[in-house]
Amino acid sequence: MSDAPVxxxxxxxxxxxxxxGIACHDLGASIEFYRRTYGFEVEHEEVNxxxxxxxxxxxxNGTDDGGATYLQLLEPTREDSPVAKFLARNGEGVHHLAFGxxxxxxxxxxxxxxxxxxxxxxPRTGTAGSKIVFLHPKDCGGVLTELVQSSH
Ligand code: CMX
Ligand code: CO
Numbered sequence: 001m002s003d004a005p006v007x008x009x010x011x012x013x014x015x016x017x018x019x020x021g022i023a024c025h026d027l028g029a030s031i032e033f034y035r036r037t038y039g040f041e042v043e044h045e046e047v048n049x050x051x052x053x054x055x056x057x058x059x060x061n062g063t064d065d066g067g068a069t070y071l072q073l074l075e076p077t078r079e080d081s082p083v084a085k086f087l088a089r090n091g092e093g094v095h096h097l098a099f100g101x102x103x104x105x106x107x108x109x110x111x112x113x114x115x116x117x118x119x120x121x122x123p124r125t126g127t128a129g130s131k132i133v134f135l136h137p138k139d140c141g142g143v144l145t146e147l148v149q150s151s152h
Contacts, residue, residue, distance in 0.1 A: 019148075020070075021096040041059070053075065098132075104132065117138075119136055127148075132146055134146050
């Protein structure tokens with residue numbers, strides 16, 4: 001974080017918790033754990049080659065602004081991916097938080113103005129055609145943080 005004063009201009013603030021990302025070795029086994037333990041069901045499954053993950057979104061609840069909150073279960077598809085590196089260092093567990101916003105580029109620009117490194121110069125494609133950027137965990141109190149703009 002920089003010591004510069006916090007900018008006071010208009011800022012597209014995130015409005016909700018979209019998901020908690022959880023790194024796992026075996027997506028099927030992880031899905032089964034959440035189904036058996038809590039009754040959560042998979043709403044969406046896909047492979048995102050750019051991010052190096054096979055993933056499942058499990059809906060936990062809806063939100064007042066029409067969004068929803070999910071668990072995102074993440075299994076790596078390649079050894080050099082962020083999730084594979086995380087698993088090698090830490091084992092399975094919470095990998096990141098994602099906040100929902102109506103305008104991911106505007107939110108990222110406002111957050112960058114506040115001294116936090118945005119890891120993606122342009123938004124990338126996330127789950128189900130969403131637009132995503134990541135913020136550096138070292139600028140966020142050790143929490144890898146994602147901003148996500150839903151495709152609908
Ligand atoms: N949470 C908190 N800290 C993390 C972290 C995480 N998930 N991943 C890495 N770090 C920390 C490490 O502990 C390490 O800290 P120290 O220097 O104190 O040891 C530091 O960051 C560097 O770790 P690294 O293993 O060398 O990792 P890299 O620097 O190569 O990459 C990061 C770290 C965050 C830049 C990279 O993981 C990244 O770009 N992530 C964003 C993309 C991503 O995670 N995609 C998967 C999810 C996709 C989705 O949600 O759709
Ligand atoms: Co995510």
